[in-house]
Amino acid sequence: MPHHISRFHPPMSHHNRAAQFMPFAALTGYDQVLLDALTQFEQAYATAPPSSQDALNSIC
Helix, strand or coil, rough: CCCCCCCCHHHHCHHHHHHHHHHCEEEEHHHHHHHHHHHHHHHHHCCCCCHHHHHHHCCC
16 A cells, blocks of 8 residues: 655655654653763762772673
8 A cells, every 4th residue: 555645745854754753752751860860870880999899880
């Protein structure tokens, strides 16, 4: 069965199609949460004693 192509409406660009769903992003702010967690980990790693750093390296 062939895909329907409208004779009345031009096809929407990929950019415009993606933009129409952006307001409904389920994970708004997730990138910032990850950056905050990374910053906290880096600060904890930098201030940890050397033996703790070895333990942290083994789980990363």
